[in-house]
Structure formats: C-alpha cells, structure tokens
Amino acid sequence: QVQLVESGGGLVQAGGSLRLSCAASGRTGSTDSMGWFRQAPGKEREFVAAIRWWTGGTLYYADSVKGRFTISGDNAKNTMYLQMDSLKPEDTAVYYCALQARKRSVIATTGSYDYWGQGTQVTVSS
Numbered sequence: 001q002v003q004l005v006e007s008g009g010g011l012v013q014a015g016g017s018l019r020l021s022c023a024a025s026g027r028t029g030s031t032d033s034m035g036w037f038r039q040a041p042g043k044e045r046e047f048v049a050a051i052r053w054w055t056g057g058t059l060y061y062a063d064s065v066k067g068r069f070t071i072s073g074d075n076a077k078n079t080m081y082l083q084m085d086s087l088k089p090e091d092t093a094v095y096y097c098a099l100q101a102r103k104r105s106v107i108a109t110t111g112s113y114d115y116w117g118q119g120t121q122v123t124v125s126s
Contacts, residue, residue, distance in 0.1 A: 002115040004115055033054065089124045090124075091124050
C-alpha cells in the first residue's frame with residue numbers, strides 16, 4: 001500500500017514563497033508519476049504540476065502556475081517538492097500530493113491517479 005504525506009503549507013503574504021514536500025512510502029518503483037493538485041473552497045480539485053519518472057523526469061505545469069512554481073523530486077528518496085514563488089491570493093487552496101502506480105498517458109486529471117495524500121493548507125493573504 002502506498003502512503004503519501006504532504007508538509008510545508010502555511011500562511012504567506014502575496015508575493016511570498018512556500019515549499020511543499022511529499023514523502024511517499026511503499027512505492028512501486030520507477031514506473032510512477034507524481035503530481036500536485038489543489039482545491040479551493042467551493043471549487044473542483046485542479047492540476048498544478050507533475051513529474052513523470054518513467055520518461056526520465058518529464059515536468060508538466062498548469063498554465064496558471066507556469067513560471068512561478070517549480071516541481072522537483074528525488075526518485076531514489078521517494079520525495080517530491082513544489083517550490084511556490086510569487087504567490088497570489090488565488091493560489092489559496094488545500095494542496096494534495098498524488099501518485100500514479102503505473103504508466104499512464106494522462107497526467108493532469110484526478111482520475112488518473114491511484115493514491116492521494118491528506119492535503120496541506122496554503123493560504124496567501126493580500
């Protein structure tokens with residue numbers, strides 16, 4: 001069974017930075033992809049960024065965060081990070097770490113992920 005634990009959320013002023021971490025245990029190995037999603041109150045969960053390990057670490061970003069957020073990870077240490085810079089109030093949400101347990105062509109939909117963390121709150125004040 002795969003378990004994902006996020007950390008690093010908090011309260012920050014607009015323009016500030018936060019770094020989220022995700023630690024995975026029980027991973028299936030190099031066929032995984034991992035991603036970050038977020039969900040604001042009253043909205044659907046949306047894709048933020050992902051890293052596809054089985055293609056050598058290909059990175060993907062939502063247009064809304066491109067140029068401000070950076071996803072990275074260490075496949076050997078089963079960890080993934082999301083560096084969030086130039087934060088905006090609209091980035092306020094619960095951020096979730098997710099994992100695909102086998103190769104999939106789709107990377108940006110919630111239904112394509114097999115495991116989820118419990119989420120960490122990010123609040124950006126104006």
